[in-house]
Amino acid sequence: MPSNARARLRAPAAGRRNLLRGLAASPLLAAPMGRQALAQPFPSRPVTLIVPFPPGGATDSLFRALAQVASKDLGQPIQVVNRPGASGTMSPAMMAKTDKADGYTLAVLPASLYRLPHLQASNWDPTRDFSYVIGLTAYTYGVSVRADARWKTLAEVFSEARAKPGQISYGTTGTGTSGHIAAERMAKAANVKLNFVPFKGAAEWSAALLGGHIDLAVDPGWGALAQAGRIRVLATATPERVLPSVPTLRELGHDVVTVSMLGIGGPAGMDPAVVKTLHDAFLKAAKDDAFQRILRSENMVTIHLNPAAFTRYAIDKYESDRLAVKELGLLLK
Incomplete structure (x- = not known):
């Protein structure tokens, strides 16, 4: 092909490139792209914390106190909503399956979460479907x-x-x-x-x-x-006495010890930076007297599991509960 013909074929392509460069530089397109490039710091709007039990109980009071204090550190409200069901597992499981992993929807994670899949068919897996943010305390049974x-x-x-x-x-x-x-x-x-x-x-x-x-x-x-x-x-059902006058089951000859962790998590795949921001805010809030006062009133202990440790706890608990369910022959229809 003659060189002048090849030049004519290249010219339209070059012209299109110049046109695209010109459009990209225009104020009409550059402004939206600029806004997208400037990511908003987390959190830039209210956070929802799901408590999977009815209002009025110790868990509800505990996490409402925690949310109120953590809101101040985050600079955004933490809205607590009660969504009970399926022994505290329904709403965390639903969150894991339906909510975005952006840190704006979290749930209190009870220990029953690691056990229910061994009792009945479930469409969620606690070892894969959650981002574990922080472990905070354990129930005293x-x-x-x-x-x-x-x-x-x-x-x-x-x-x-x-x-x-x-x-x-x-x-x-x-x-x-x-x-x-x-x-x-x-x-x-x-x-x-x-x-x-x-x-x-x-x-x-x-x-x-x-x-x-x-x-x-x-x-x-x-x-x-x-x-x-x-x-x-x-x-x-504690390893040691929590009240001087009340024996443990183990002391009475029944080898039953229950450590039932309570923590906070979100859907799987959360940004580690967002997890850290939430972890740090909740850890700081857990030291506040409003939270500690409720712990003391319920004879509960302060525990701190960071995201990695909380994840390991969930995996270990999932396996130990599988063995407990098998030992007792429990099954839900």
Whole structure:
């Protein structure tokens, strides 16, 4: 092909390139591109924190206090919403599957999250579907009765339970929760049969216990009621005593210890920088007296797991709960 023909073929392409360069430099297009390039710092709008239990319980009060303090450090409100269901697993699982991993939607992650997939078919996996931000505390599980109950010791409860199999009832926050597992392990160790009654949260089982509708509660959230003299704690499922006058289940000859971590997480794939910002704000807020005061009232401990440690805890807990479910033969339909 003659050189002048090749030049004519190249000319239109060169002209198009010049046109595109000119358009890109025009104010009409350059302004939007410039705004996109300047990423907004996180957070630039309110953050939602889902509490997967009803309002009014210890968990709700605890994380509302935490959110209020952390909001000041983040410079944006943290809006707490209650979405109970499926023993505290429904709303975190839904968040993991449907919300963006941008840090603006988070959830309180209870320990039942690592157990439910072993009890029933689930479309989520706690080892893959969450970004673990921070572990903050652990529930203190106790075996409680009403203050005027006829039993003064756990041995008296078990003695009657052996004489009346299935007639002594206990309540806890949902099927497959740490309280349910602890109670069933306790009953198995004591060779008794108890009647399990599930509730949505501590506010519900405490009302049922105080109203005489159930005999026992095996759950956290008993601290304020015990301090007010409305219930009596017969034993705790802690490694060591949390109250000088209350023995642990292990001391009573039942090798049941329950450490049920509470923390905060979001959907999988969150930006590590966003995770760090949230982690640091929540860690600082956890040292505030408003948060610590509620921990003390519920005999709960301060724990700090950073994102890596919290992730490892979730993986280990998922496996240990698989073994516990298999040991007890539990299964949900």
